[in-house]
Amino acid sequence: MKLNKDKKILIVGLGLIGGSYAMALTKKGYRVGAITRSESSIEYALSMGLIDYGTTEIDKDIIGEADLIIFCLYPNVFYEWIKNNQQYFKPGAVITDVTGIKVNIVYKIQEILRPDVEFIPSHPMAGREVYGVKNADDRIFKGANFIVTPTSKNTPDAIELCRNLGEELGFYRISELTPEKHDDMIGFLSQLTHCIAITLMTCNNVEHLQDYTGDSFRDLTRIARINEDMWTELFLLNRDQLLKHISQFEVELDKLKIALNQNDEETIKDIMRKSTERRALFDKKEN
Amino acid sequence: MKLNKDKKILIVGLGLIGGSYAMALTKKGYRVGAITRSESSIEYALSMGLIDYGTTEIDKDIIGEADLIIFCLYPNVFYEWIKNNQQYFKPGAVITDVTGIKVNIVYKIQEILRPDVEFIPSHPMAGREVYGVKNADDRIFKGANFIVTPTSKNTPDAIELCRNLGEELGFYRISELTPEKHDDMIGFLSQLTHCIAITLMTCNNVEHLQDYTGDSFRDLTRIARINEDMWTELFLLNRDQLLKHISQFEVELDKLKIALNQNDEETIKDIMRKSTERRALFDKKEN
Numbered sequence: 001m002k003l004n005k006d007k008k009i010l011i012v013g014l015g016l017i018g019g020s021y022a023m024a025l026t027k028k029g030y031r032v033g034a035i036t037r038s039e040s041s042i043e044y045a046l047s048m049g050l051i052d053y054g055t056t057e058i059d060k061d062i063i064g065e066a067d068l069i070i071f072c073l074y075p076n077v078f079y080e081w082i083k084n085n086q087q088y089f090k091p092g093a094v095i096t097d098v099t100g101i102k103v104n105i106v107y108k109i110q111e112i113l114r115p116d117v118e119f120i121p122s123h124p125m126a127g128r129e130v131y132g133v134k135n136a137d138d139r140i141f142k143g144a145n146f147i148v149t150p151t152s153k154n155t156p157d158a159i160e161l162c163r164n165l166g167e168e169l170g171f172y173r174i175s176e177l178t179p180e181k182h183d184d185m186i187g188f189l190s191q192l193t194h195c196i197a198i199t200l201m202t203c204n205n206v207e208h209l210q211d212y213t214g215d216s217f218r219d220l221t222r223i224a225r226i227n228e229d230m231w232t233e234l235f236l237l238n239r240d241q242l243l244k245h246i247s248q249f250e251v252e253l254d255k256l257k258i259a260l261n262q263n264d265e266e267t268i269k270d271i272m273r274k275s276t277e278r279r280a281l282f283d284k285k286e287n
Numbered sequence: 288m289k290l291n292k293d294k295k296i297l298i299v300g301l302g303l304i305g306g307s308y309a310m311a312l313t314k315k316g317y318r319v320g321a322i323t324r325s326e327s328s329i330e331y332a333l334s335m336g337l338i339d340y341g342t343t344e345i346d347k348d349i350i351g352e353a354d355l356i357i358f359c360l361y362p363n364v365f366y367e368w369i370k371n372n373q374q375y376f377k378p379g380a381v382i383t384d385v386t387g388i389k390v391n392i393v394y395k396i397q398e399i400l401r402p403d404v405e406f407i408p409s410h411p412m413a414g415r416e417v418y419g420v421k422n423a424d425d426r427i428f429k430g431a432n433f434i435v436t437p438t439s440k441n442t443p444d445a446i447e448l449c450r451n452l453g454e455e456l457g458f459y460r461i462s463e464l465t466p467e468k469h470d471d472m473i474g475f476l477s478q479l480t481h482c483i484a485i486t487l488m489t490c491n492n493v494e495h496l497q498d499y500t501g502d503s504f505r506d507l508t509r510i511a512r513i514n515e516d517m518w519t520e521l522f523l524l525n526r527d528q529l530l531k532h533i534s535q536f537e538v539e540l541d542k543l544k545i546a547l548n549q550n551d552e553e554t555i556k557d558i559m560r561k562s563t564e565r566r567a568l569f570d571k572k573e574n
Contacts, residue, residue: 125501145499175498185499188491193503195543196483198562203539204475204532210569211462212432212472214412216480219506224566228559232552239547245491246544250537252490256482257533260526265519272515275485279511282497 001067001094001157003164005029010066012081014041014054016128017098018072019136022050024169027138033062041133050136063088068161071097074233075105082109091116094158096165098124100186101238102149102179110153120158123147123182124171125190129225138170146171149182187241192249194231195242197224288354288381288444290451292316297353299368301328301341303415304385305359306423309337311456314425320349328420337423350375355448358384361520362392369396378403381445383452385411387473389436389466391524397440407445410434410469411458412477416512425457433458436469474528479536481518482529484511 001007009025011018014036022032022045034045034054042054055062063069063085071078078097089095095117099105106121113119126144128135146166150159159176166174177185200217201224209217235242259267288294296312298305301323309319309332321332321341329341342349350356350372358365365384376382382404386392393408400406412432415422433453437446446463453461464472487504488511496504522529546554 125499127501144501147499173498177499182499185493188493189496189500189504193487193507195540196487196507197503198559199536199540199543200480200483201562201565202558203536206472206475209476211460212412212434212464212469213476214414214431216484216510217476218569219509220480220483221566221569222506223503224562226559226563228556228563231559232555235547235555236550236552239550243544243547246540246547249486249490250540253482253486253533253537256486257530260522260530260533263523263526265523268519268522269515271489272485272513272518275488275511276513276515278488279508282508 001092001161003068003161003168005031007067008033008065010035010062010069011051011072012036012069013072013077014038014045014051014133015072016131016133016135017124017126018070019045019050019133020126020138020140021070021072021098021124021169022133023136024138024141026050026052028168030168033066035059035062036133045133045136050133058085058088060088064090066090067093068165069093069095070165071095071099073097074230075099075101075237076233079105079108083112086112086114086117089114089117093117094161095119096122096162098122100190100234102182104183104237106149106151106179110151118153118155118158120154120162121149121151121179122162122166123149123186124166124169126171129223131227141170143172145173145175147182148174148176149179150176151179183238183241187238188245191235191238191242192245194223194226195235195246196249197221198226200224288379288448290355290448290455292318294354295320295352297322297349297356298338298359299323299356300359300364301325301332301338301420302359303418303420303422304411304413305357306332306337306420307413307425307427308357308359308385308411308456309420310423311425311428313337313339315455317455320353322346322349323420332420332423337420345372345375347375351377353377354380355452356380356382357452358382358386360384361517362386362388362524363520366392366395370399373399373401373404376401376404380404381448382406383409383449385409387477387521388525389469393436393438393466397438405440405442405445407441407449408436408438408466409449409453410436410473411453411456413458416510418514428457430459432460432462434469435461435463436466437463438466470525470528474525475532478522478525478529479532481510481513482522482533483536484508485513487511 011034034051045051126140298321301321321338332338413427
């Protein structure tokens with residue numbers, strides 16, 4: 001299957017990411033439908049022209065007509081949805097997702113999925129600290145990364161379709177990783193950083209912070225406004241990787257602590273030089 | 288002494304912060320001179336109209352004419368400068384600084400300072416990840432915090448003068464803290480955050496980070512490009528406070544680690560709720 005304007009796209013779960021997908025694809029001229037729990041989300045999306053049609057029901061016709069279904073649900077809800085409703089899929093349909101962890105969801109779903117439907121997993125590395133379709137904004141994809149995480153069950157066609165989806169959505173870089181490598185990477189880049197931000201925000205009960213802070217504390221705690229249901233689920237589904245990264249971070253932080261304790265200027269400077277060098281490289285490659 | 292356009296202001300140390308001070312004050316109509324080590328910094332500042340006059344020498348006349356002298360030097364260099372050159376100060380002159388730590392510099396300088404000159408310490412909470420007068424930019428003070436840290440040796444007049452300086456520079460909030468309280472606050476808000484950023488940047492040697500990262504990792508490591516000489520000096524001069532804050536952070540991070548280990552959803556969610564609540568408050572007060 002190739003992505004083209006004749007294909008019917010269905011989004012299941014119309015929150016911030018689902019809504020932003022709908023916005024981007026509708027602007028590109030695709031016909032986009034939606035199934036979501038809340039009536040007001042459907043009404044809003046219709047009134048803003050984000051979708052063509054939508055329902056809060058498990059509508060067999062809508063599901064059965066869709067060529068590409070994009071699941072924008074929490075991992076466990078996603079799995080339950082597939083288990084309960086996959087009989088309505090159109091033969092040959094392709095499904096993808098936006099789930100932030102892969103190993104613990106991808107194999108489980110590919111395992112139970114009908115053989116005539118293909119699940120090609122992907123992860124859009126974009127988000128905001130606000131929720132719901134009313135905050136949908138396709139500009140969040142600009143300059144952002146889109147990761148396709150195929151397994152041995154995936155076909156080159158579906159991988160290509162999913163890469164095209166990332167491009168059509170407006171992502172800057174499309175990459176491929178195994179689910180394992182993805183979860184390791186995300187455990188470090190995204191989950192560890194959220195753990196650090198919430199720890200920083202909760203470890204000190206000082207008052208009137210805002211009178212004394214510079215930009216650094218604001219930067220490091222931007223993501224400390226966090227959706228506790230979603231992130232707890234994501235953390236626990238990637239627990240071992242995350243714990244590994246927290247420990248690795250602590251080992252490194254302890255090196256700095258020991259150097260401080262011993263007034264070991266040279267070690268502190270070495271760590272800083274390494275940090276500066278790596279961050280500079282990172283900045284450069286960003287452009 | 289009151290701050291007015293007849294007063295001669297001298298900046299010692301024309302780097303990013305000294306240069307930005309010069310820019311802001313010159314725009315406001317003050318006559319600003321500079322003493323700094325590098326001839327090219329003086330030439331640049333003169334050619335850009337940031338200063339009225341400047342030299343790389345310890346010029347007795349320039350020092351002796353200055354009513355307000357602002358030291359924008361590393362802490363130890365600042366102390367040496369005062370020790371070696373304070374005989375040239377004008378009687379009744381006021382001096383201030385921009386040093387990022389206070390306890391270990393303020394009392395030492397007030398101790399050796401001539402009794403007819405007053406040192407009123409302050410800390411502009413602003414900066415960039417680039418250095419030197421060529422990157423001077425007075426917009427960094429917009430919306431930022433300026434902290435005056437008087438001791439029992441300071442007079443109400445000098446405190447007022449220093450507050451006025453913060454206002455004239457364009458800072459958003461002017462606050463007062465004791466040197467002790469300042470160093471505690473800065474150990475947490477600024478030094479701990481820099482420790483975290485450099486640790487995050489150095490704890491994992493993964494390649495091609497830039498292909499997979501979202502905004503969170505970029506935000507948390509912006510300050511990982513760090514001037515190792517300056518920050519090592521600042522860390523070591525505030526070592527005990529910083530070590531306390533690192534330990535406090537680690538204790539809190541370990542709570543999260545234990546909760547993850549035990550699949551303790553409720554504790555994880557509690558931490559996240561507390562984090563969200565505190566960060567939301569922080570955002571609100573920022574506006």
